Amino acid sequence: MKKTNPSFLNGVPELLVLRLLSRREMYGYQIVDEIRTQTRETLSFGEGCVYPYLHYLEAQKQVSSQRREVDGRNRNYYKLTTRGGKRLEELTSEWKRVTAGVALLMEGQHA
Amino acid sequence: MRRRLVELGCPVAHVRRLVQEVADHREDLKQAALSEGLSGADAELSANTKLGDPLDLAEQLMVALRRSSWWGRHFLIGFCLLPLLAVPVLWVLLLFLGLALAFALGYGWDVQKLHVAAASPVPFHHLVIAAHIADFVAIALVTLLFCGLARRSAVSLKWMVTACAVCSLYALFTRFHLEPHSFMLGIAPSPQWLRAAVPLLIAGAVYAFHRRTIQGFHENVLG
Numbered sequence: 001m002k003k004t005n006p007s008f009l010n011g012v013p014e015l016l017v018l019r020l021l022s023r024r025e026m027y028g029y030q031i032v033d034e035i036r037t038q039t040r041e042t043l044s045f046g047e048g049c050v051y052p053y054l055h056y057l058e059a060q061k062q063v064s065s066q067r068r069e070v071d072g073r074n075r076n077y078y079k080l081t082t083r084g085g086k087r088l089e090e091l092t093s094e095w096k097r098v099t100a101g102v103a104l105l106m107e108g109q110h111a
Numbered sequence: 112m113r114r115r116l117v118e119l120g121c122p123v124a125h126v127r128r129l130v131q132e133v134a135d136h137r138e139d140l141k142q143a144a145l146s147e148g149l150s151g152a153d154a155e156l157s158a159n160t161k162l163g164d165p166l167d168l169a170e171q172l173m174v175a176l177r178r179s180s181w182w183g184r185h186f187l188i189g190f191c192l193l194p195l196l197a198v199p200v201l202w203v204l205l206l207f208l209g210l211a212l213a214f215a216l217g218y219g220w221d222v223q224k225l226h227v228a229a230a231s232p233v234p235f236h237h238l239v240i241a242a243h244i245a246d247f248v249a250i251a252l253v254t255l256l257f258c259g260l261a262r263r264s265a266v267s268l269k270w271m272v273t274a275c276a277v278c279s280l281y282a283l284f285t286r287f288h289l290e291p292h293s294f295m296l297g298i299a300p301s302p303q304w305l306r307a308a309v310p311l312l313i314a315g316a317v318y319a320f321h322r323r324t325i326q327g328f329h330e331n332v333l334g
Contacts, residue, residue, distance in 0.1 A: 028132055029139035047140060047161045048133055048168040052175030055129075059179030075135050076128075 013045065013053050015095055018080060018088040021063055025079035028054060054078055062087050112165035117325050119173045120265050126328075129172055137162055173265060182264035190266070190274040194257050198281050199296060202249035209241050229291065239289050246287065247309060254278045254310040258317045268321065275314035282306035 020026060020034050028050050036044045045053075057063045062084030065076045080088070112133065116126045137158050144154035162168070177183030182190075218224040228234040254275055261271035283306065286299035 027135070029136050032136075046163055047136060048163060049171060051129060051132055051136075052172050055172070056175045056179045059176075073135070073138075076132055 011091055015091040017053055017057065018062065018084055021078055021080040022088055025077045027075040027077050112169045114329065115166050115169035116172065117328050119169065120267055121173055121176065122265065123328060176265045180264040182260050183266055186266050186270045190257060190261065190270045191277055194253055194274050194277045195281055197253045198249055198278060201253055202246055205245040205249055206242055209245060235291055242287065242289055250278060250282050250306060250309045251313060254313045271317065272314055275310045278310035279307045282310060
């Protein structure tokens with residue numbers, strides 16, 4: 001299988017999905033679309049690839065899902081759980097630490 | 112995609128849900144393409160192209176499913192080491208639970224009565240039979256347990272067979288020996304073929320069930 005991310009980007013899809021779901025509940029297509037739109041197409045999931053992440057997060061009890069009908073369409077809606085909220089805080093803090101480190105190096109500042 | 116998921120050992124209930132979600136996603140992609148002004152056929156084509164190869168998608172879904180459980184992430188410990196520990200532990204548990212039950216029902220927790228019975232060869236003979244039954248039941252239950260765990264965590268059939276083989280090897284080369292007031296668990300002086308056959312028979316039955324599930328699923332769902 002094709003690997004698209006170097007190891008330091010592992011956890012980014014999880015972070016993005018949890019961040020979006022912390023704002024409101026969404027279904028798979030919406031998540032993919034929002035990531036593409038909000039990152040101005042800098043980042044994008046392969047269309048079907050979001051489901052492995054969603055199912056993984058659900059198995060970890062970080063998100064929960066419910067199938068229901070909205071506007072005549074049945075879809076699985078995902079929302080963040082309390083555990084997911086905690087995981088989001090951890091990932092956000094880790095992401096800020098990594099990006100701050102990279103920024104320091106890029107700007108040529110070192111101790 | 113459905114066929115590939117089943118072949119890879121994905122639980123059937125999970126297959127239905129995954130396929131449903133991907134179908135929903137495809138419909139959303141198609142609707143988006145239609146709203147951009149594409150014709151019906153072009154919208155279908157665009158949706159399929161964006162969704163990618165269904166076989167690749169099935170593989171990715173299975174990787175995610177395996178990663179989501181402890182058993183899927185630690186299959187070497189889970190399916191090679193733990194069965195070796197689980198069989199003797201379960202055997203001892205079954206034996207002592209059985210003995211406690213017999214003590215309670217037969218002797219009413221009267222230690223004096225138990226001492227009298229222990230000196231008699233007939234209750235001891237019954238105890239040896241119970242120990243053998245507990246031994247076979249423990250081997251069979253552990254094999255079934257690890258087959259079930261392998262199926263649930265969607266690890267490949269290879270790991271299910273590995274767990275059965277480990278149980279079989281354990282059964283082949285170990286034995287217990289009971290004497291009044293003592294018992295011993297250790298290496299068997301000669302291979303225990305009958306014990307070793309139990310996990311292999313279970314492995315065969317589980318494999319046949321797996322094949323039947325796939326075949327039935329193909330016949331019922333795929334047509």
